[in-house]
Amino acid sequence: MTEEKEVFLKHIQKAGLKRTAQRDLILDVFLRTEKHLSSEDLYNLVKQEDPSIGHTTVYRTLKLLTEAGLAREVRFGDNRTHYEHNYKHQHHDHMICTECGKIIEFFSAELEAIQDAIAAKHRFQVSQHLLRLLGVCAECRRHAREQRNEIGAQPHVHVATG
Amino acid sequence: MTEEKEVFLKHIQKAGLKRTAQRDLILDVFLRTEKHLSSEDLYNLVKQEDPSIGHTTVYRTLKLLTEAGLAREVRFGDNRTHYEHNYKHQHHDHMICTECGKIIEFFSAELEAIQDAIAAKHRFQVSQHLLRLLGVCAECRRHAREQRNEIGAQPHVHVATG
DNA sequence: TTGATTGCAAAGCATTTGCATGCTA
């Protein structure tokens, strides 16, 4: 039993809720997928192992995981909610490639420190922050350069990873 | 005629579009409202001056203003799109008070520099970035302190400004 | 006159809710 599952069961008990096969499965699939998942994404994955599961249950369980501190909501601006692992995961920010959809995670203590300083100057108590850099990743830039040079180069397409 | 209106008319002409009373009015109301407006907000304001206007037109015109470089889309994570002035407005980021909804704008050259440095390290070409700090503003923190000290203190409520 | 624009109604999405049925504690 992983630590995360214990956290989940503890939360379930504390809140007077019930353990179900669906919740177990959804948590399981979520834990072994180290990606940013939308509810839809997770629903599709879970469905492969239990086709009878409903979209609603996935939505509700993701809410539950968030409350339990295992997941965190992330919004990338496409008006869909994504979720990522939150338990004992260091805070990080995102670079999002607008060409291929790739998401690069990064962390900078320097950046965090400056943010805190700015907040302090405004006497603002930060509980959470979100930083997103939108642009073009190294690989897509390289491909763009190549295409400018060789006519007929193969188009470069990445699969978005959520 | 303000500079912004000229920019708008130029964009209209360049794109082979047409100038209409509705677009003029929507731009006008947008320009004199120095706030973060949702489409709904702007619709309500415009409606006061022309009750016959449709929601759809406001949506479409905000898209147009964004294309013309006069407005910028901002998403605060509530899955609604807000717009703010973009023409000759310095880039800035937002602190959002989760107690009263107040939005504080700020800018830090230091922060921008570090972001650029991080992006460069990943050979990522940044076209746009978004930084949001969520937390409690100075005023709400003060009120919270007062309430802890004086029982029966008046509750503090701010009007959200978009 | 031609083609863009408007505003209504309807459609589209992502997400939530009502509710009868099913299942856990």
Next chain:
DNA sequence: TAGCATGCAAATGCTTTGCAATCAA
């Protein structure tokens, strides 16, 4: 057994689209 959970269908809220009528160039 009591009451939470499930999954369907319907509802919701924001946004977009289809379309006939209208209007700018």
